Amino acid sequence: MAVVFDRPKALCDVPMHYCPGCTHGIIHRLVAEVIDEMGIEGDTIGVCPVGCSVMAYDYFGCDMIEAPHGRAPAVATGAKRAKPDSFVFTYQGDGDLAAIGTAETVHVATRGENIVVIFVNNTTYGMTGGQMAPTTLPGQITQTTPFGRDTSVQGFPIRVCEMLSTLDGTALAQRVSVDTVPHIREAKKAIRKGFENQKEKRGFSIIEVLSTCPTNWGMSPVEALDRLRAEMMPYYPLGVYKDTSVKEEK
Amino acid sequence: MERSLMKGNEALAEAALRAGCKCFFGYPITPQTEISAYLAKKMAKAGGLFLQAESEVAAINMVLGASGTGTRVMTSSSSPGISLKSEGISYIAGSDLPCVIINVQRGGPGLGGIQPSQADYWQATKGLGHGDFHVIVYAPASVQEMVDMVINAFDKADEYRMPAMILADGLLGQMMEPVTFPEIKQKNSEKTWAADGHKNKRKHNIINSLYLQPDVLENSVVERYKRYDTIQENETDAENYLCEDADIVLCAFGATARVAKSAVNQAREKGIKAGLFRPKTLWPFPVNEINEAVKNAKTVLTVEMSMGQMIDDVKLAINCSKPVEFFGRTGGIIPTPTEILAEIEKLGGAK
Amino acid sequence: MTHEIILAGFGGQGVLFAGKVLSYAGLLDGKEVSWLPSYGPEMRGGTANCSVCVSDEPIGSPLILQPNVLLAMNTPSFDKFIDTVKAGGTAVVDSSMVDSTTDREDIKVFYVPATELASENDLNGMANIILLGKIIKETEMFTLDEIKAGLEKSIPPSKAALFDSNIKAIQIGMNS
Numbered sequence: 001m002a003v004v005f006d007r008p009k010a011l012c013d014v015p016m017h018y019c020p021g022c023t024h025g026i027i028h029r030l031v032a033e034v035i036d037e038m039g040i041e042g043d044t045i046g047v048c049p050v051g052c053s054v055m056a057y058d059y060f061g062c063d064m065i066e067a068p069h070g071r072a073p074a075v076a077t078g079a080k081r082a083k084p085d086s087f088v089f090t091y092q093g094d095g096d097l098a099a100i101g102t103a104e105t106v107h108v109a110t111r112g113e114n115i116v117v118i119f120v121n122n123t124t125y126g127m128t129g130g131q132m133a134p135t136t137l138p139g140q141i142t143q144t145t146p147f148g149r150d151t152s153v154q155g156f157p158i159r160v161c162e163m164l165s166t167l168d169g170t171a172l173a174q175r176v177s178v179d180t181v182p183h184i185r186e187a188k189k190a191i192r193k194g195f196e197n198q199k200e201k202r203g204f205s206i207i208e209v210l211s212t213c214p215t216n217w218g219m220s221p222v223e224a225l226d227r228l229r230a231e232m233m234p235y236y237p238l239g240v241y242k243d244t245s246v247k248e249e250k
Numbered sequence: 251m252e253r254s255l256m257k258g259n260e261a262l263a264e265a266a267l268r269a270g271c272k273c274f275f276g277y278p279i280t281p282q283t284e285i286s287a288y289l290a291k292k293m294a295k296a297g298g299l300f301l302q303a304e305s306e307v308a309a310i311n312m313v314l315g316a317s318g319t320g321t322r323v324m325t326s327s328s329s330p331g332i333s334l335k336s337e338g339i340s341y342i343a344g345s346d347l348p349c350v351i352i353n354v355q356r357g358g359p360g361l362g363g364i365q366p367s368q369a370d371y372w373q374a375t376k377g378l379g380h381g382d383f384h385v386i387v388y389a390p391a392s393v394q395e396m397v398d399m400v401i402n403a404f405d406k407a408d409e410y411r412m413p414a415m416i417l418a419d420g421l422l423g424q425m426m427e428p429v430t431f432p433e434i435k436q437k438n439s440e441k442t443w444a445a446d447g448h449k450n451k452r453k454h455n456i457i458n459s460l461y462l463q464p465d466v467l468e469n470s471v472v473e474r475y476k477r478y479d480t481i482q483e484n485e486t487d488a489e490n491y492l493c494e495d496a497d498i499v500l501c502a503f504g505a506t507a508r509v510a511k512s513a514v515n516q517a518r519e520k521g522i523k524a525g526l527f528r529p530k531t532l533w534p535f536p537v538n539e540i541n542e543a544v545k546n547a548k549t550v551l552t553v554e555m556s557m558g559q560m561i562d563d564v565k566l567a568i569n570c571s572k573p574v575e576f577f578g579r580t581g582g583i584i585p586t587p588t589e590i591l592a593e594i595e596k597l598g599g600a601k
Numbered sequence: 602m603t604h605e606i607i608l609a610g611f612g613g614q615g616v617l618f619a620g621k622v623l624s625y626a627g628l629l630d631g632k633e634v635s636w637l638p639s640y641g642p643e644m645r646g647g648t649a650n651c652s653v654c655v656s657d658e659p660i661g662s663p664l665i666l667q668p669n670v671l672l673a674m675n676t677p678s679f680d681k682f683i684d685t686v687k688a689g690g691t692a693v694v695d696s697s698m699v700d701s702t703t704d705r706e707d708i709k710v711f712y713v714p715a716t717e718l719a720s721e722n723d724l725n726g727m728a729n730i731i732l733l734g735k736i737i738k739e740t741e742m743f744t745l746d747e748i749k750a751g752l753e754k755s756i757p758p759s760k761a762a763l764f765d766s767n768i769k770a771i772q773i774g775m776n777s
Contacts, residue, residue: 012454042450045319057456063445065318066458068341071311074303078315079445081299082273082323086447104311107304255621255628255636255754281640364640425663426621426636428628505662512661584664 008032021214021221044087051093070101073108089116098134112169112203116194122211130216165241171203173241177210253428259284265397273323275312281420282354306331310338317347318457320444326352340379344459348407354423357582365582366420371559386414387532389503393427421505486536489528493543496525502553513590609650610674615729620651626751627655635663727770734774
């Protein structure tokens with residue numbers, strides 16, 4: 001029988017620990033497919049965050065390094081600078097990247113570090129049980145905003161792609177989603193572009209993926225996807241915020 | 251071999267280059283900045299990488315990343331900066347990664363001051379981060395030892411897959427002394443554990459310090475402690491100066507040991523039988539060596555640029571078999587030979 | 602024999618450099634030497650000083666509290682250090698810059714208008730070296746050739762053209 005669908009080679013054949021309906025699995029798969037298609041698994045070093053994807057080192061077949069909370073961009077910088085010919089990516093959530101790791105995130109971008117950051121934004125701290133994240137929407141109920149995020153107390157969410165697109169070192173800042181098949185295809189293209197940028201030494205690439213957390217949002221997977229479209233997308237519009245490769249082609 | 255005159259910080263940096271250090275990540279802080287400045291100038295020419303990080307926190311994590319790929323890497327800071335690095339150091343230790351960390355100590359706590367201090371002894375030997383772990387700690391007392399010890403530190407860090415620290419101070423970092431650079435035999439330590447791209451030739455390597463199963467975590471720590479046992483057996487180092495017939499043995503490390511040695515010489519001129527025991531490794535602490543050094547002494551006098559930290563290890567090492575007294579200055583003040591001599595005389599320094 | 606020297610003045614007057622020249626001269630003469638600067642904010646324009654030890658024996662503390670030689674290039678440094686000089690010691694003072702004097706009779710004090718001598722001889726910025734010349738003459742710490750060797754080592758290649766002026770400054774100091 002012809003095989004029409006299989007596990008990408010760059011994903012290990014192990015069960016993942018993610019909750020049902022969580023989109024981490026899809027995003028892992030897209031990264032692995034890109035690695036396979038570019039034939040770069042043997043030259044790739046992945047860096048895991050602290051958060052739900054902390055154990056991604058068990059899932060990706062390439063060499064992996066586990067970073068302290070928020071420090072994945074610094075760890076990736078060390079690896080990339082030590083081994084400039086390798087492909088280096090980090091895989092980080094919103095708390096890791098946009099709260100405790102903000103300084104590392106901004107500086108890895110402004111240095112134009114030739115790495116790819118996969119930024120999974122689900123507007124909450126999933127691993128610790130659903131607390132307010134830097135990307136939690138105004139009014140959103142979490143464990144630590146039981147009455148909804150009050151912007152007069154907790155301030156406003158951070159739009160990471162928009163912020164990083166202002167930096168000269170950023171080559172690609174794109175926000176994608178994995179809620180529908182067309183969006184999944186687009187997300188993969190963006191991830192591919194990030195890795196191509198790395199190959200061409202264009203600078204820093206961040207692909208922000210809007211993601212769901214059915215467990216901590218207290219929703220079914222389908223409801224969660226509806227919420228992503230109805231509430232997240234208006235606040236975090238999908239799109240390309242910066243892409244220096246376009247200029248080059250012109 | 252030609253003797254040249256160099257600042258401690260610069261000599262250390264040059265020695266690191268010669269020892270094959272390929273990456274340096276730093277952040278400015280007095281009184282160690284010459285290390286960064288020197289490497290900024292020389293690293294690229296030597297085929298290595300110098301990068302100024304956005305913080306000490308980022309710098310130590312860049313060290314983690316570079317070391318994870320099997321690359322010889324160093325970072326350097328001074329006391330408050332080392333506190334910031336301590337999280338990363340714990341991760342590096344927990345991931346069994348080698349690296350060299352320099353602490354050119356200044357006065358604390360808090361922002362403290364910028365003059366020499368040894369008040370990070372506890373931090374370096376006992377509390378460099380959360381969890382059960384050690385780093386090898388070398389205490390140079392001259393510019394020459396800044397050189398010799400950093401070269402050794404790279405080899406030992408690789409050999410035992412753990413961080414090694416040079417615990418210097420502002421005085422050693424800033425002073426110039428004659429120094430020679432030894433011939434270095436590059437040890438070829440193959441790092442089969444490195445996450446440097448598996449080239450489709452092996453299973454993927456994982457650099458990690460997370461073990462959610464308590465028994466697995468316990469095993470990994472116990473395994474590490476077996477290595478520590480070997481280190482305690484093989485890697486202690488100390489200098490013993492006129493201790494054999496000494497009634498009073500001074501115990502001091504680093505820059506303070508130089509001052510203490512002057513005091514010992516002055517005491518001897520006065521007919522007081524004084525000696526000096528100087529640990530060159532602070533962890534592992536030279537337990538056998540100090541017991542040998544104090545065996546004929548009536549009193550031990552620990553001298554430190556702190557309120558008294560190493561004194562705990564001295565008491566433990568000799569099992570409180572002799573009275574252990576203390577003299578110290580802190581906040582950036584360097585004790586004088588005269589002060590120490592007065593202390594020796596006060597303690598009876600029997601003629 | 603041990604020389605314990607403190608060189609002090611404003612940042613920019615070259616006291617650290619003068620100390621380095623002495624250290625190199627000692628090194629080339631086969632002596633043990635150490636050079637320890639004051640460091641920190643005072644380096645950025647305030648007062649600067651360094652301790653230099655030149656000895657036949659290994660050097661203990663490189664920090665000098667009671668020098669037997671003092672080079673003072675400004676009034677605050679003179680006031681701070683003149684009473685710390687060991688009895689029998691030597692002080693060389695830039696009298697163009699220092700308006701204090703001492704009535705100590707147990708030390709030799711030489712007041713040399715080094716800054717004026719420098720500008721008269723087209724050696725601006727070399728008052729430090731003129732005073733160095735005076736020191737080596739009065740203490741017999743080094744010969745002219747030995748200090749020349751020290752200078753050669755201390756002057757960075759980019760400033761090699763200044764070597765002859767430095768020698769001239771040493772000689773002016775020795776003859777002052």
